Amino acid sequence: MNKRRTSFFFFCITMLFFYLPLLVLVVYSFNDGKSMVWKGFSLRWYRELFTYSENIWQAFRYSIGVAVVSGLLSTVIGTLGAIALKWYSFKSKKYLQLLTVLPLVVPDIIIGVSLLIMFASIHWKLGLLTIFIAHTTFNIPYVLFIVMARLEEFDYSVVEAAYDLGATERQAFQKVILPMLFPAIISGFLMAVTLSFDDFVITFFVAGPGSSTLPLRIYSMIRLGVSPVINALSVILIALSIVLTISTKKLQKNVIS
Template sequence: MKGKKKASGKVLSGIYTLLVYAFLYLPIGVVILFSFNTSKRNIVMEGFTLEWYGKLFENEPLLRAYGNTLIVGLCSTLIATIIGTLASYGMSKFKFRGKSIIDTLLYIPVVIPEIVLGISLLAIFNLSRIPMGLISLVIAHATFCIPFVVFTVNARFAGFDKSVEEAAMDLGAGRIKTFFTVTLPIILPGVISGAFLSFTLSIDDIIISFFTTGPGSNTYPLKVMELTKTGITPDVYALSTIVLIVTVTLVIAAQRDTKNSKHKKNKATTL
């Protein structure tokens, strides 16, 4: 009786797992499938073709929009990572008046609706006479990415042993040298995680980008949203498939590199 219950439990668990994975990855599979569709309307799958991967590179507006997305994502991520890391370091290292208020204010860009933040940034840009374009997009994206970097790096600082810094300074290292040679390598996983999170949020943003973009600075999400009015062509799915393949390849390579480094470290420790 117990064996039958265990077997039925395994079957139900397998079905549940299969449904979860289908819910997560079926839409991605549809995008990949429709990138090979012979029909331009992409309502039903009519046939198999590779022509859209060739026509993709003839679609200059789409490629330009994706290029803008990468530029904004990389620049805003760099700015947010630097500011967020330094802010997290200062808030974890020093005690000062108003620290709790700053901690609370950091949650505001995260919890408020994006449309409110987008309208607020638009008003600030108009008052400051900042031209609407790639510059305004970078500033806007860096603004809502900074808190995520701070939170991620703060989690790394939570278990940080300050005696390591003190030992380095006792040996003659200054604060700057101690930060780059001791502190930064220890918190680097949190910094990298915050950077990846910021980049993901930036390239995926629509609402804030809608309010802070300008002529000639259309991003890929905004371009796709614009195409939904007339119909998304298969070359958009082709670009999405290429980006997906590159992303998955980078993730697999990073995981293998992490496993290899851990294996070498364990081997060196054993020896």
């Protein structure tokens, strides 16, 4: 009984540690004042966000666009790479597997500097395209390892049974392999989108003038002082994340069933 109480106590402390800052942020997004002193309930900062913050929404659109496109491309490359590394034999396979781990362990600042040097050496103008290339590069390993983890539990006899029934490689891939890997593919895509949308360090090095993503825009605003508009924007992003998570869970359950 004491163990249960102790476990429950530490669970509550952990949840409090995670969610109390978010709760404070939500509460003060409705504060009428600019400071931490509560001056009454108000939607002032939400009105200002939707009315006078076009630069924030432009950065938001850039972030969403880069995150979705780079997420899709890294999901395709990562999924095909995971299948190739798991089911096919070729020379230097072990070395390639080792190389896929490097972006996960190398600090972001090193990746950002190396990409900046590469773009500068080929005289490539920094902008949305360089951000897209950078985000796709560091997202591929995450998708690859998520799909590979699913492939570890994959029953390949199902694919062989499809071949025995006359299915071609394309039909087996579309009708058997993809549906069974779909939950992992969706998880990898969401991971890639989240990492891309949230990235600051690498984006800071490869972004050019007029191509600020939302993290860069928020950073530039915070340098001049914390604005309550950022609180309102954060609440909206939290709400969107919750809706996206619930929708994804339902989609995965429907696919599995």
